[in-house]
Amino acid sequence: MKQDRYARVRRAARAHKIAGSVVAYTCLTIWAVIVLFPFYWMVLSSLKSYSAYNAEYIPQFYTLAPTLQNYLDAFTAVDLGRYFFNTLVFTLITTAIMLVVVTLAAFAFARLNFRGKDLVFTLFLALMMIPNELVVITNFVTITDLNLRNSFAGLILPSVVSVFYIYLLKENFAQIPDELYYAAKVDGTSDLRYLLRVMVPICRPTLITIVILKVIECWNAYVWPRLITDDARYYLVSNGIQEIRENGFGRENIPAMMAAVVVISVPLIVLFLIFHKKIMAGVSRGGTKG
Amino acid sequence: MDKQNKKAWLYLLPAIVFLGAFMVYPLIDVFVYSFEEGFNSASQTYFGVGWYNYAYVLRDPYFLQAVKNTFLLVIITVPLSTGIALLFSVALSSIKPLRNLFQTVYFLPYVTNTLAVGLVFMILFKRTAYTDGLVNLMLSWFGAGPVDFIDGPYWAKMFVLCFYTIWVVLPFKILILTSALASVNQDYYNAARVDGTSRTRIFFRITLPMISPMIFYLVITGFIGAFKAYSDAVALFGTDLNAAEMNTIVGYIYDMLYGNSGGYPSYASAAAILLFAIVLTITCINLLVSRRHVHY
Numbered sequence: 001m002k003q004d005r006y007a008r009v010r011r012a013a014r015a016h017k018i019a020g021s022v023v024a025y026t027c028l029t030i031w032a033v034i035v036l037f038p039f040y041w042m043v044l045s046s047l048k049s050y051s052a053y054n055a056e057y058i059p060q061f062y063t064l065a066p067t068l069q070n071y072l073d074a075f076t077a078v079d080l081g082r083y084f085f086n087t088l089v090f091t092l093i094t095t096a097i098m099l100v101v102v103t104l105a106a107f108a109f110a111r112l113n114f115r116g117k118d119l120v121f122t123l124f125l126a127l128m129m130i131p132n133e134l135v136v137i138t139n140f141v142t143i144t145d146l147n148l149r150n151s152f153a154g155l156i157l158p159s160v161v162s163v164f165y166i167y168l169l170k171e172n173f174a175q176i177p178d179e180l181y182y183a184a185k186v187d188g189t190s191d192l193r194y195l196l197r198v199m200v201p202i203c204r205p206t207l208i209t210i211v212i213l214k215v216i217e218c219w220n221a222y223v224w225p226r227l228i229t230d231d232a233r234y235y236l237v238s239n240g241i242q243e244i245r246e247n248g249f250g251r252e253n254i255p256a257m258m259a260a261v262v263v264i265s266v267p268l269i270v271l272f273l274i275f276h277k278k279i280m281a282g283v284s285r286g287g288t289k290g
Numbered sequence: 291m292d293k294q295n296k297k298a299w300l301y302l303l304p305a306i307v308f309l310g311a312f313m314v315y316p317l318i319d320v321f322v323y324s325f326e327e328g329f330n331s332a333s334q335t336y337f338g339v340g341w342y343n344y345a346y347v348l349r350d351p352y353f354l355q356a357v358k359n360t361f362l363l364v365i366i367t368v369p370l371s372t373g374i375a376l377l378f379s380v381a382l383s384s385i386k387p388l389r390n391l392f393q394t395v396y397f398l399p400y401v402t403n404t405l406a407v408g409l410v411f412m413i414l415f416k417r418t419a420y421t422d423g424l425v426n427l428m429l430s431w432f433g434a435g436p437v438d439f440i441d442g443p444y445w446a447k448m449f450v451l452c453f454y455t456i457w458v459v460l461p462f463k464i465l466i467l468t469s470a471l472a473s474v475n476q477d478y479y480n481a482a483r484v485d486g487t488s489r490t491r492i493f494f495r496i497t498l499p500m501i502s503p504m505i506f507y508l509v510i511t512g513f514i515g516a517f518k519a520y521s522d523a524v525a526l527f528g529t530d531l532n533a534a535e536m537n538t539i540v541g542y543i544y545d546m547l548y549g550n551s552g553g554y555p556s557y558a559s560a561a562a563i564l565l566f567a568i569v570l571t572i573t574c575i576n577l578l579v580s581r582r583h584v585h586y
Contacts (some may be wrong), residue, residue, distance in 0.1 A: 032396070034394060039410075105304070108299075130317055131565075139312055142316070220404055268563075
């Protein structure tokens, strides 16, 4: 009798748990659909032909006659290839310069002793709180005065340094035991060599995190490029897509627009699918957005 | 020692040059700009020094509209997105199979271009002569009338903006909260289970206090981020946000600086400093509130 009641309680508890996970899975699936649906819709629309798309008063959830014509239009009617190339150049150069500057500064703070170190580091940290909107106005004027509008230098220079990354890397560098440094010194290794041969390899995960975050930031940059470029030859993809939306293709050619959107989104999504563990770990350590 | 001094400064030099030129100098300059009255960017001259730029901005109906939009956006999206993120994170950590798949899917919006995907949202919500759009199709299944979410009434536009903003910011929040939940010491849960504590009680008495620092971190960064909203609005409503009545404070700053109504760095500076003051005040209030409610 007693055992019977025990079994009943256990059954009830299990039913409770199953009901709970059914609710959890339902909610999670609904949100997953909401997240994925825009991606599905952009791929779907980009595969519909112009006439088929415009003939649908009620949007169709599938297409039986997929076409790649829109992708051809996206690359020929507007200069999508160029926007793409510009963004690639901008991203690579910005990230490379940033990496050098940040590594050197972090090394100085973590490893070298010099007068005023604490003061300078505090000042650096204080700069972290300055929002971009406050400095962008003068930067715009500076770059305009230097005649660097519509040039890669104008795009890249103000986007190079991030105090936060210096801070992140310095913390990581500081964890490397001092003994390694002294041993290297005894062997007559120069500071720069020590930095490149010992510290950088040890801190590779942090460096990769920083690179990933910067690449995402660069690929999605919109505000600064918009201020500094009005010549379509220097547009990045974000500005390109805005330009396409407002003047390209004729406003109603939505399938071609969606093809452009797919082309722009694919590189980061592919990167994400390959490195999703690293990227998510990196963002949870040092990302901010929203 | 002296040699090392020199060397250290040499290592720091690039960072100091860049920060000096593009952060410290602009920071001082923006205050200077904001007090120069009647600044003319062509001749680089101004009439006098004073508060006129602030007075102008505060009376500008476009600025007031932008402030209203931004505050609405902040008040709606920050609590809602944090709450939803908490809900999904708890659901995620209660399941085992498929958890990684869901996490990966949820993170996808983080790596997408805001402008590009915003265009997809615009198309989903937009009503044109050719079609009512997908969202209106779904609304019609429930018998609701077609609404133009992109060029229609104010509340509809605000709804789309909030919806898209939440869609964009959720990945980061879910990621942070799931890792916070995973780091709560399991012993607390086991002890509570031995005592026969109910699930609701466990959630409010253990889980929530334990992750409250992270929630609070998300609320602060959420406030700061939402006050700076701009590119989401551009993605949905185009660059002429004033005409769409959907401008944000940051949008107002950029419009004053550049574009059809641009060329007024003084007004832009005044607006930027006002924005900074607002964000600073809100962050300080947040910090004060948290001191009372967050368990570290």
